[in-house]
Structures are given as structure tokens and as C-alpha cells.
Amino acid sequence: MxxxxxxxxxxxxxxxxxxxxxxxxxxxxxxxxxxxxxxxxxxxxxxxxxxxxxxxxEDDVRHRCRAYRKTFPEADIAYAAAALPIRAIVRWVTEEGLSIGIGSTSELAIALSAGVDPKRIILHCNAMTADEAQSAAAIGVGRIVVDSPACIAHVSAATRNPQHVLIHVQPEPRHSNESDDATRAAVRQSNLNLVGLHCHLGSHPSDTESIASAIHELVAQLDMVRHDYGTILTELVLGGDHAVPRTPNGTAVHLPDLAVTIDDALDSACATYRFPRPTITLEPGRSIVAxxxxxxxxxxxxxxxxxxxxxxxxxxxxxxxxxxxxxxxxxxxxxxxxxxxxxxxxxxxxxxxxxxxxxxxxxxxxxxxxxxxxxxxxxxxxxxxxxxxxxxxxxxxxxxxxxxxxxxxxxxxxxxxxx
CATH class of the missing domain: 2.40.37.10 (Lyase, Ornithine Decarboxylase; Chain A, domain 1)
Known part of the structure; x- marks a missing residue:
């Protein structure tokens, strides 16, 4: 023995x-x-x-949802369903108070079958067809992220009731002509309500200086829309995960530090441009489930x-x-x-x-x-x-x-x- x-x-x-x-x-x-x-x-x-x-x-997934909500009490947290698009996961995260970010009709079907309120869905419109736009409009999703005049035309044609949309932009000085064209097209559609901008900070935004710089440029673009179109946008959706370590030596973003970085960057940028502070939505996916x-x-x-x-x-x-x-x-x-x-x-x-x-x-x-x-x-x-x-x-x-x-x-x- x-x-x-x-x-x-x-x-x-x-x-x-x-x-x-x-x-x-x-x-x-x-x-x-x-x-x-x-x-x-x-x-x-x-x-x-x-x-x-x-x-x-399951408890680990729910724990990470609660950590995001506790750290960002005034933000909307939307689970990026592409990280693991199965019904149970979607149900768990919505039970924890998260919204859902989706990018395909299959993910939309999963979210609806899990009982998600369509108003809590953010639909990304990359290469959306007219039929897909029609389905999204019929369901009444809360926000649609658009990135081109063609996408806006599909959404506008399919929508009878006012639809909240966000323009996808790059967090860099002076956004692209495509973003300019999309913004111009969106503000001209009476049945589309342009409410904000969406950007993707990358899969591993562990560099706080880069995050702060990106937020500064995004607020600059909000100010540009105000100047060019007389429209004050009230939302910023910050896509992209926070570094998920694969080894004990890996690096992950400490959520309280990320909250301080975002908060300070918003205060600084809004003061610079004298722009009213927008509401924030974060879209973690892998950092919830990986x-x-x-x-x-x-x-x-x-x-x-x-x-x-x-x-x-x-x-x-x-x-x-x-x-x-x-x-x-x-x-x-x-x-x-x-x-x-x-x-x-x-x-x-x-x-x-x-x-x-x-x-x-x-x-x-x-x-x-x-x-x-x-x-x-x-x-x-x-x-x-x-x-x-x-x-x-x-x-x-x-x-x-x-x-x-x-x-x-x-x-x-x-x-x-x-x-």
C-alpha cells in the first residue's frame, strides 16, 4: 500500500x-x-x-457574462454568436442579460429558436442579399450594421417600419470613401434611423494605447457626421474579442483595465470634439466561451x-x-x-x-x-x-x-x- x-x-x-x-x-x-x-x-x-x-x-460561460456586465454596467454586451453558434450557449448568455451579435441567417435562426427577443439582436449586413434583408425586416431585429450603399438599399427596400442601423467603419484617421457613401445613403433613407457607428478592434486588442487611439478616431468620425449631415449619432459598437490565452504564459486583457481605458478615451475624445458621450456596446465572443x-x-x-x-x-x-x-x-x-x-x-x-x-x-x-x-x-x-x-x-x-x-x-x- x-x-x-x-x-x-x-x-x-x-x-x-x-x-x-x-x-x-x-x-x-x-x-x-x-x-x-x-x-x-x-x-x-x-x-x-x-x-x-x-x-x-456552463457556469464558466455564465461567470464571464456576469464579469462583463459587472465591469461595464452602463454598456450593452452582445455575444458574438459566431464564436460558438449553438442554441444552448445563446440561451445561457441571454439569460445573463447579454444581447446577440449575428452575421448569417443560420445564426439568426439559432437565436430565434433560443427565444431571443429580436430587439436584442445586432445583425451584421456583410454581403446581405435582398431575401436576407427581407427576413431580417420581417423579424424586426434591433440594429443592422451596414457597410455599403448596396446593403443600405436592400435594408431600406425591405423595411416598412423605421429600422435602426449602424455604419461599419475603420478606426483610423479619415474613414474610407465607402463609409462616406454608406453614411450619405443611410441619412437619405426616411425609413432608416442611423444611430451610430460600428468598428472592429481586432481579435486581440491587448494594446491599451491602440484601443484609446481607435476610440479617439471613432469620436472624430461621429463629429464628422454631425458636421456634414447635422446628425448626432448616439451609439458606438466596439467589436472584437479580448485576448484569449492559449498557454499559462499567454496574455489576456484585464477587464477592469479595459473599462478604464475605454472610459478615459471617451472622456478625452468627447471633450476634444465637444461631442455628447455615446453609449457603448461591446461584442465579445471567444472571450466568453473559449x-x-x-x-x-x-x-x-x-x-x-x-x-x-x-x-x-x-x-x-x-x-x-x-x-x-x-x-x-x-x-x-x-x-x-x-x-x-x-x-x-x-x-x-x-x-x-x-x-x-x-x-x-x-x-x-x-x-x-x-x-x-x-x-x-x-x-x-x-x-x-x-x-x-x-x-x-x-x-x-x-x-x-x-x-x-x-x-x-x-x-x-x-x-x-x-x-
Missing amino acids: TLLDLFPSMHSAMSPRLDHAVWPTETHYDSSGRITVGRVALQDIADQFGTPTHVID RAGVTLHRVVSVVGVGDDRTVVAVEGGRNTDPSTSEATVALANRHPTGPVITATLVGRRDEPQQGVAVTLPADVHPGDVLAVAGTGALRNGFTTTTCVGRPPIVAVQRGRATQLVRRETIADLMARDAD
């Missing part, structure tokens, strides 16, 4: 620390040395639902190759997101003991040179379950496909595991084949 048998609590003390900057906040080791998320052992999920499987911690997600893989083979390298193959297939070149991976099904190695982790179709360098126990073997952190958003997932189809998505909360999206089957794939 070992000390671990006599004192099971020593398992967690001896296990590597799971950094909650990368893993879901409710990630721990149980008395058997297995990783748990939302009080559910990841090995149990792998056994029940198979692998690969995406796991989402760190709430973990992807499970079962090891298929462990092969030693030249130069003392070890290649660990899993059954999934890595996606093309460059950020997957950095990944935090942990052994989920047992307490890792003994020495560790730097292994090359590969998916089903990867060559060894395409693999990801990860730290694993030296005794890793086929059948082990690996957990990859920070994979709650589509673009952050280490895998998106298998030899059959897309993996299931399973929610965990307070000891319960609930399947949100079932695994795609061969029958699903063949059903779409018309020949």
Missing part, C-alpha cells in the same frame, strides 16, 4: 496545477487524480460520449522516431487555426507520475512535422484521455473533425453532463449527398 492509497487527498497536491487563466474556472483534480470540469470527471465523459468530444462548462471549453481525445498510438522524439497520435483532426501551434494539454484520466517528455501531438491526418509540441508523462500510452484547454470557440478548437464528422458538444454543470449537440454520423453526411 502506498501513501497515495492511505491519503487520497495527496493526489491533488501532487498533480500539476491547472491554471485557471487557461482552463475553466471549475477545473480540478479528484481524489483519483482525474481532471474534473464542473465536478464531472472528463474520463467519464469520454467513456459515455466517445472521443473526440468538446466539453463546455476558456470555458475543453476538447477530449483518446490516444491511438505512441511512436518513437529519430532524434529521441515521441509522436503521440489522437483520433481527431487538427483545424487550420495557427493558434493551435500553442496548446495546453493534460492527461485527464489518471494521475501523472514519474518523468515527463516533450512529445509531438498529431491528429489523424497530420504528418509529424505538423504536430504540436506538448508536455506529457513519459508513460503516456494508447487509451489515455488527453484534454486540450481553451477550445470552447470554433476557431480555437484543436480539432473540428474526425474520420466521420463533427464531435458532440457536452455541457457540464454541478456534477451533471448534458449533450448539447450530438455527434455527426456517416448517415448525416450521406443524407446531404444528392447523387
